[in-house]
Amino acid sequence: MKSPRRTALIVIIVLLVVGIVGGVFANHQLAKKRHQQRLVATTYAVVQIADKLKLPLVGVPTTANKMPARYKNVTKVGNPMNPSAEKIASLKPTAVYSVTTLKDQFGKSFKQQHIKPYFLNLQSVSDLQQTVNEMGKQYDRKAEAKLANQEINQAITKAQKRAGSHQKPRVLVLMGLPGAGYMIATNHSYVGDLVRIAGGKNVFTSKDQEYIQPSDEAIQKTHPQVILRLEHAMPTMVTQQFNSEFKSQSFWRQTPAVRSKRVYDLQEPDFDATANMHAAKALGEVSKWLYPGSK
Template sequence: MIVIILVVGIIGGLFAQHQLAKQKRQSRIVATTYAVVQIADKLKLPLVGVPTTANKMPARYKNVTRVGSPMNPSAEKIASVHPTAVYSVTTLKDQFGKSFKQQHIKPYFLNLDSVAQLQSTVTQMGNKYDRQTEAKQANDTINQAIKRAKNRAKGQTKPRVLVLMGLPGAGYMVCTNQSYVGDLVRLAGGQNVFTSKNQAYMQPNDEAIRNAKPQVILRLEHAMPEMVTSQFNSTFKSQSFWADTPAVKAKRVYDLQEPNFDATANMRAATALKQVSKWLYPGS
């Protein structure tokens, strides 16, 4: 009886492993944002749907079906590729409306608001799709960048940093410590002049910015960069208080653009952190 139980247990275990491997082989994954595409590429995951974007698509996804912009993905196109999993990010959760329910599509929303959450997501995806080795390699690269940034900032006075996010045709917002770029500033050893317990973005306040006296200004231009850069330059010239900020006087105003920078964390985090670190501590 003991031998029979052992044999049945072994056979059951092998069958379960076979079924799991079969399930992973049959995974039909749709990534609706470029950040998710980057994660999938690092983990060497097959995709059956990718976003319609101006960003350069990794070679492995060159001929994969485009399913619409991250801000307005097409439920019909996604349904046409018969996905087993559809991934977006938490900041775009409101974009998935009734059309997705009608197509019986239930997206998964990945939290990419910080570097730590990015790494956690990479680990979870690696475990889910049997890509633990690739996930560890990706996270090790980020950990090395964090270590180098900390060494660069060690023993130095933290510079006061103002982070702005440009909005095409609609001015800009202030990015707090809760935003992704705000998290990069923290990891690089900077002091964000605007902090919050739960808000990633705030409405700008000229008087508050003037009083904060930022020594470094980072301007995120992740969407339509040419238009946003022009808006920023025009605003900085037309509003006289900008000229009085230490950052402008010292010419320490830097523009952040894709693919290295975005509103959500992505697999360029190590490169982005290295750049922010150099901007904050140029002499180190």
């Protein structure tokens, strides 16, 4: 007859073996699940997030921006504004990602291919950080997500310290449109959010709109001390448009920003219409422009 002590020892050994086998199986299943993920990013901002989280991609957008090394030979699926549903479907994706601001661009062709894209909210820095956290949890990249957000948090702390208790400068944010002039970016836009965090006062605010188109008279009345010109699409053309506009329209020369030469051009990859993983660097730049004399 087996002693109770020997029986207990056998039970403990069996439990340990079962636990080890179960752990190995669980890790195998997790690795298998990771390997089976077939993710498609249709915008460069999503590509940046995937790169920071070290996620595999089977499809990336067609863009002039430099693609991260890990995605150098990945299939191009077309312009972010009009990606190819047929090409994406051929990749047999497990998930397709875009951003909320382009939601209206995904129409019938995607429904016909039975593709349901996920739209990431990247309208502000906090939205970006929340998205990074959520994707980190979903794809078991919590450590990478934490590291990415720490970098942004450090930039926020530094910008707030630089602003201190100084009087907030009045800031006008313009978004250039190739061949179609420009629009005003409000406090609800991404660059407007950078201005807010950096301690600036956006001269145009809105309850819900990201971009508006006020008159020249309305702009004149704001007396901006700093002007930020976002040139995220076709920057060479948009920069020329801005320069021509600022020379031909006399009211620009009367603004404090132009008189004091505090007009700055914002271009990709550091700046865009939506938040991206260059947010820390972008915030640092805006902070220096708003408070050039502070450390």
